[in-house]
Amino acid sequence: MELHPILSAMRRNKVGAIVIVVQTxxxxxxx
Amino acid sequence: MNSLFLIQQRLRSSERPTGLQEQDxxxxxxxxxxxxxxxAAKVQADLAALRALPEVVDAFxxxxxxxxxxxxxxxxxxxxxxxxWVTSGALYFTDEHGLPTLGLKLIAGRNFEAAEIAQRNxxxxxxxxxxxxxxxxxxxxxxxxxxxxxxxxxxxxxxxxPIVGIVERLQQPWASVTNQRVEYxxxxxxxxxxxxxxxxxxxxxxxxxSAMKSAEKQLLAISRGRINDKTRTMAETRxxxxxxxxxxxxxxxxxxxxLLIVTAFGIIGITSFWVSQRRRQIGIRRAMGASRTAILRYxxxxxxxxxxAGAALGxxxxxxxxxxxxxxxEMARLDVGSTVVAAVVVLLLGQLAVLWPALRAAxxxxxxxIRNN
Numbered sequence: 001m002e003l004h005p006i007l008s009a010m011r012r013n014k015v016g017a018i019v020i021v022v023q024t025x026x027x028x029x030x031x
Numbered sequence: 032m033n034s035l036f037l038i039q040q041r042l043r044s045s046e047r048p049t050g051l052q053e054q055d056x057x058x059x060x061x062x063x064x065x066x067x068x069x070x071a072a073k074v075q076a077d078l079a080a081l082r083a084l085p086e087v088v089d090a091f092x093x094x095x096x097x098x099x100x101x102x103x104x105x106x107x108x109x110x111x112x113x114x115x116w117v118t119s120g121a122l123y124f125t126d127e128h129g130l131p132t133l134g135l136k137l138i139a140g141r142n143f144e145a146a147e148i149a150q151r152n153x154x155x156x157x158x159x160x161x162x163x164x165x166x167x168x169x170x171x172x173x174x175x176x177x178x179x180x181x182x183x184x185x186x187x188x189x190x191x192x193p194i195v196g197i198v199e200r201l202q203q204p205w206a207s208v209t210n211q212r213v214e215y216x217x218x219x220x221x222x223x224x225x226x227x228x229x230x231x232x233x234x235x236x237x238x239x240x241s242a243m244k245s246a247e248k249q250l251l252a253i254s255r256g257r258i259n260d261k262t263r264t265m266a267e268t269r270x271x272x273x274x275x276x277x278x279x280x281x282x283x284x285x286x287x288x289x290l291l292i293v294t295a296f297g298i299i300g301i302t303s304f305w306v307s308q309r310r311r312q313i314g315i316r317r318a319m320g321a322s323r324t325a326i327l328r329y330x331x332x333x334x335x336x337x338x339x340a341g342a343a344l345g346x347x348x349x350x351x352x353x354x355x356x357x358x359x360x361e362m363a364r365l366d367v368g369s370t371v372v373a374a375v376v377v378l379l380l381g382q383l384a385v386l387w388p389a390l391r392a393a394x395x396x397x398x399x400x401i402r403n404n
Binding site for chain 1: 032033034035286287290291294297298301304305308309329332333334336337338340341342344345346347348349352373374376377380381
């Protein structure tokens with residue numbers, strides 16, 4: 001599995017990726 | 032992971048052993064109506080009648096018992112007149128029947144002797160002639176392990192009392208006490224004679240239900256000038272003592288589940304949006320020979336990477352949250368176990384949530400690549 005295309009796709013959709021990261025982090029902290 | 036940790040802690044504390052033979056024990060709250068002058072004789076008559084019941088092993092009267100959530104405690108020092116207590120311990124009044132009734136395990140020394148037992152009520156009573164302490168309290172007071180035979184000074188009496196026995200375990204009456212202090216407790220040799228007291232009764236194995244009925248009937252037969260409410264098994268007392276903790280655990284679990292569901296929908300929403308955004312690219316990749324599995328794996332890997340970053344950030348967040356709470360409240364430090372469990376749960380949740388949009392992406396036809404819209 002190549003990680004490069006995933007990373008470049010994420011770079012273009014930064015907001016979405018950041019939203020999921022933050023949401024996951026908060027869920028984990030409170031859970 | 033803070034909720035998981037709290038739930039786990041609450042549930043664990045509700046299983047702490049009291050040191051008592053709980054399955055055969057029950058308690059009767061006995062309140063005399065008016066103020067009979069011959070209270071001491073009445074209490075002794077009650078206890079004699081209870082002990083004589085065929086289903087009963089032994090019984091005694093006291094002012095408090097473990098998990099009753101109400102009791103007394105007293106400061107303990109090792110020098111006369113020392114205002115700085117080493118610690119404080121919960122105290123239970125009992126005659127020589129207390130130890131066998133409760134089923135406490137004596138690991139050193141002996142039970143109270145008849146000559147040591149004095150009478151007392153709520154307000155008045157001389158200093159105790161002897162003390163039986165829990166092993167935890169003995170170790171706290173005398174870390175070298177030579178507590179037996181030593182004397183301690185109780186703040187209430189300003190006189191010393193020798194430790195004549197050590198029991199393996201004896202819990203305080205309060206359920207909310209931390210693990211560290213919960214077994215700081217002692218027995219003092221008193222016949223507790225008061226208008227309101229508890230009779231602690233030990234039934235023969237397996238006969239607790241009928242023993243409770245006989246005991247209540249017997250007490251009413253002796254005198255009707257009393258109120259016997261709250262006749263409870265120790266099991267019921269334990270359940271009541273930890274009811275709030277269980278309630279909190281249920282609420283936290285519910286909130287946690289809701290939180291997981293909301294997060295899952297968040298992931299599903301954003302990934303679905305990405306899939307429809309990239310329909311054309313996915314179609315081209317399919318046309319160039321990428322398999323459905325490759326597309327599926329693409330979104331799964333993407334989610335794993337994002338969720339891992341989230342988990343790493345989350346662990347940092349949880350640790351700092353716990354650090355704050357541990358500083359402000361009496362809260363234990365997070366353990367590695369719940370950290371790992373919470374991280375795994377969050378990663379699995381991400382994989383589960385991404386499955387549906389990823390499957391939709393995998394089913395995009397290669398024809399999309401040549402469609403012109």
